[in-house]
Amino acid sequence: MTDRGTATAAPENAPEQRRFEERIAADERIEPRDWMPDDYRRTLIRQIAQHAHSEIIGMQPEGNWITRAPSLRRKAVLIAKVQDEAGHGLYLYSAAETLGVAREELLDLLHQGRQRYSSIFNYPTVSWADVGAIGWLVDGAAITNQVPLCRCSYGPYARAMVRICKEESFHQRQGFDLLYTLARGTEAQRRMAQDSVDRWYWPSLMMFGPPDSESTHSEKSMAWNIKRFSNDELRQRFVDMIVPQAEALGLTLPDPDLAWNAERGHYDFGTPDWDEFMQVLKGNGPCNKQRIEHRRDAHREGAWVREAARAHAAKSRARSRTAAA
Amino acid sequence: MSGQERGSAHAGPDTALAAYVLRLGDDALVASHRLAELAARGPQLEEDVALANTALDLLGQARSLLTYAGSLEERLTGVLRTEDDLAFLRGEDQFANCLLVELPNTDFAHTVARQLLFSAYQFELYSRLAGSADATLAGIAGKAVKEVAYHRDHAAGWTVRLGDGTEESSERMAAALEAAWPSTAELFASDPVFAAVAAAGLGADPPELRPAWEACVDGVLAEAGLARPEVPPVTGPAGRGGRQGVHTEAFGYLLAEMQHLHRSHPGALW
Numbered sequence: 001m002t003d004r005g006t007a008t009a010a011p012e013n014a015p016e017q018r019r020f021e022e023r024i025a026a027d028e029r030i031e032p033r034d035w036m037p038d039d040y041r042r043t044l045i046r047q048i049a050q051h052a053h054s055e056i057i058g059m060q061p062e063g064n065w066i067t068r069a070p071s072l073r074r075k076a077v078l079i080a081k082v083q084d085e086a087g088h089g090l091y092l093y094s095a096a097e098t099l100g101v102a103r104e105e106l107l108d109l110l111h112q113g114r115q116r117y118s119s120i121f122n123y124p125t126v127s128w129a130d131v132g133a134i135g136w137l138v139d140g141a142a143i144t145n146q147v148p149l150c151r152c153s154y155g156p157y158a159r160a161m162v163r164i165c166k167e168e169s170f171h172q173r174q175g176f177d178l179l180y181t182l183a184r185g186t187e188a189q190r191r192m193a194q195d196s197v198d199r200w201y202w203p204s205l206m207m208f209g210p211p212d213s214e215s216t217h218s219e220k221s222m223a224w225n226i227k228r229f230s231n232d233e234l235r236q237r238f239v240d241m242i243v244p245q246a247e248a249l250g251l252t253l254p255d256p257d258l259a260w261n262a263e264r265g266h267y268d269f270g271t272p273d274w275d276e277f278m279q280v281l282k283g284n285g286p287c288n289k290q291r292i293e294h295r296r297d298a299h300r301e302g303a304w305v306r307e308a309a310r311a312h313a314a315k316s317r318a319r320s321r322t323a324a325a
Numbered sequence: 326m327s328g329q330e331r332g333s334a335h336a337g338p339d340t341a342l343a344a345y346v347l348r349l350g351d352d353a354l355v356a357s358h359r360l361a362e363l364a365a366r367g368p369q370l371e372e373d374v375a376l377a378n379t380a381l382d383l384l385g386q387a388r389s390l391l392t393y394a395g396s397l398e399e400r401l402t403g404v405l406r407t408e409d410d411l412a413f414l415r416g417e418d419q420f421a422n423c424l425l426v427e428l429p430n431t432d433f434a435h436t437v438a439r440q441l442l443f444s445a446y447q448f449e450l451y452s453r454l455a456g457s458a459d460a461t462l463a464g465i466a467g468k469a470v471k472e473v474a475y476h477r478d479h480a481a482g483w484t485v486r487l488g489d490g491t492e493e494s495s496e497r498m499a500a501a502l503e504a505a506w507p508s509t510a511e512l513f514a515s516d517p518v519f520a521a522v523a524a525a526g527l528g529a530d531p532p533e534l535r536p537a538w539e540a541c542v543d544g545v546l547a548e549a550g551l552a553r554p555e556v557p558p559v560t561g562p563a564g565r566g567g568r569q570g571v572h573t574e575a576f577g578y579l580l581a582e583m584q585h586l587h588r589s590h591p592g593a594l595w
Binding site (some may be wrong): 015041056059060063066067068069070072073074075076078080083086087089090093103128154181182185186188189222294301302303304305306307308309311312316317 | 364365366367368370371374378380381384386406412413438485487489490491493582583585586590592594
């Protein structure tokens, strides 16, 4: 990783450090050319890269159903959605590049397993309804996480998130619409939809990360206005959103502890299986190896193409220099 | 399988138009499907976006054309087949797409070669159809020609990059062109359906498209430093090919994958 100069909290940086802290306190945006602490830069690179990786790994479970989509309309919608995710990957890698790191480096870190992507994509899409459940639950959880990021202190990330959130909310609606249609379809379609919600509900709750008491990165991110709400606050917000939506769908959420709590003004809900979460995070989920191998294969198979593009660009430059001379 | 789809010698303008529009729709549908297979498999992220975008444009064309083919057919038979009926409930021998679009994505060069040769053909075709005496077809083609111009430029750009790039890329691009080239003759072969729509001012007679297509492709190959492959056209059984419902072996697998879920739930809505 190439750092743009030293930016530690050493005494010689004291005025910059103070200015940075004042701007954070005033809820101002930090821009790429501004001084920032090393830690702030590292935290952002880690988070934006993980987010970008999640977008491009997330293309796989849904891409899995493009060639089998059961109507041409759904096929068009799904291709457009997967294309949006590639586009989100592009915005996010570009946002990370403003912090002085190249996309190639970040992809290498992903391929070497040294940077993460959202663990949810290590679950398989085994039925068409999973395309709907990913849209409704996974994109729904992602939006809950991401809307506050539109106000993140780092300008390029915040601006990328504004556009991404608009498209994500469209994705969530298509997922809901897909499940709504299945839930009102044949008995087999209804079963397919319920089975899918049964499998994706708990993993989607895990997307907000471990409980606040065990979250490792939260405190600093909150202080820097990168993160605005805690994992548990966001998880609660998500559950409050999906319970009435599940009722509208006519599908059941597989959580016996789900109940309205009038005193709190929120739904109570059960505890996800955090052991399962840790296992999948460690690489033992159903698709961890498959997802990363797919990425590595696509990257390796594309190497000669990227090399050819570079060679052609170099030759073209040389030719135009010769012509100009 | 009706005689109109195969191209009966007695096709009148109405039956010929229905068969013609179905051919165009099948071309776009199958070309789109092959590109869509590459989701999350592009050599770089920009290509994931571009290939999906092209697939989406072609699918949009396919939907308009198949819907229109279904309505033309209904006027003749009284039975309506929707875009989904036509896409998911016909067998291999009822598809009338050309063989070029069903060639597999062996490597990125094969995808680029197929897309260059097909987009250049679609560009010449839609340019003419934008002036068709059939207002619906003219409308569809008028919109599609703008999309196809981008597809052609995109494929041409990659043909040049790969042809001019490295020794490996140049060899791969040449091999891919050689693999696709024999299937291009079919694009320019006429038959009674094509002749009937051309005579009525509704469609284009394929041989007329050839000179402009050759000029375009030759120009790209020259810039890429590649030679036009010298390989003979594919010879089908009794001269039959994709337009007559005789396809490549790979096409059966494409349809099996595409149609499986839809066919597993007869009558279901999605």
